[in-house]
Amino acid sequence: PVSKPLSGKKAVVTSGPTYEPIDPVRYIANRSSGKQGHAIAAALAAAGADVTLVSGPVSLPDPMGVKVVRIETARQMLDAVLAALPADIAVCAAAVADWRVAEEAGQKLKKDGSGVIADLKLSENPDILATLSQKGPKRPQLVIGFAAETENVIEHARAKRARKGCDWILANDVAPGTGTFGGDHNEIFLISGVDATSDETWPRQGKNGVARALAERIIQHFA
Numbered sequence: 001p002v003s004k005p006l007s008g009k010k011a012v013v014t015s016g017p018t019y020e021p022i023d024p025v026r027y028i029a030n031r032s033s034g035k036q037g038h039a040i041a042a043a044l045a046a047a048g049a050d051v052t053l054v055s056g057p058v059s060l061p062d063p064m065g066v067k068v069v070r071i072e073t074a075r076q077m078l079d080a081v082l083a084a085l086p087a088d089i090a091v092c093a094a095a096v097a098d099w100r101v102a103e104e105a106g107q108k109l110k111k112d113g114s115g116v117i118a119d120l121k122l123s124e125n126p127d128i129l130a131t132l133s134q135k136g137p138k139r140p141q142l143v144i145g146f147a148a149e150t151e152n153v154i155e156h157a158r159a160k161r162a163r164k165g166c167d168w169i170l171a172n173d174v175a176p177g178t179g180t181f182g183g184d185h186n187e188i189f190l191i192s193g194v195d196a197t198s199d200e201t202w203p204r205q206g207k208n209g210v211a212r213a214l215a216e217r218i219i220q221h222f223a
């Protein structure tokens with residue numbers, strides 16, 4: 001018999017990039033693969049949680065036993081996340097685009113031959129992690145975000161935790177030379193409190209390992 005320590009718990013996980021349309025054929029996006037978010041959704045489901053995975057466009061199979069909601073834009077991601085509430089656990093692993101094109105063109109933008117380049121006006125996207133972290137009856141009990149930093153990792157991650165209002169931040173060092181960016185391995189620092197007494201450094205491991213370690217910590221939290 002497999003133990004299901006998170007049975008009865010609901011989780012919502014964000015994963016992948018967002019696509020922000022410019023016109024009917026073009027968009028702004030980023031290189032997020034969705035591997036980490038999908039692995040977390042799978043690990044929470046394996047532990048018995050009822051998981052909704054809200055994912056941007058990725059080329060990964062749906063994790064087993066997970067309800068997957070596919071979206072493209074940051075605003076659609078926010079709507080889908082809010083629709084999945086109430087939840088006990090929220091993990092924001094998506095690489096949400098910071099900006100969207102203020103007014104999506106209804107028709108394909110054309111070069112007009114004048115040599116003048118189209119001037120795209122951008123608007124700021126909603127911050128899904130910060131929105132989920134706001135106090136209120138629907139706030140998940142445990143809200144977790146990520147921070148990729150290139151210097152002063154712990155210090156910046158702690159500031160991000162305070163700014164977003166989330167409970168835990170999983171921080172990693174993506175400075176050139178660490179091999180983290182684009183690589184398959186991650187050294188994670190878990191920031192779970194206001195001071196260093198609760199900090200943890202996890203051994204360097206793959207994204208599936210990080211997902212299982214996070215599921216373990218979540219299980220401990222609710223035990």
Ligand code: C5P
Nearest residue numbers: 092093094096125126127128129145146
């Ligand atoms: O501010 P920054 O993008 O560095 O924060 C990263 C964390 O915030 C990640 O957990 C990411 O999923 C989340 N985030 C979000 N919505 C945004 C931007 C970031 O949920 N618009």
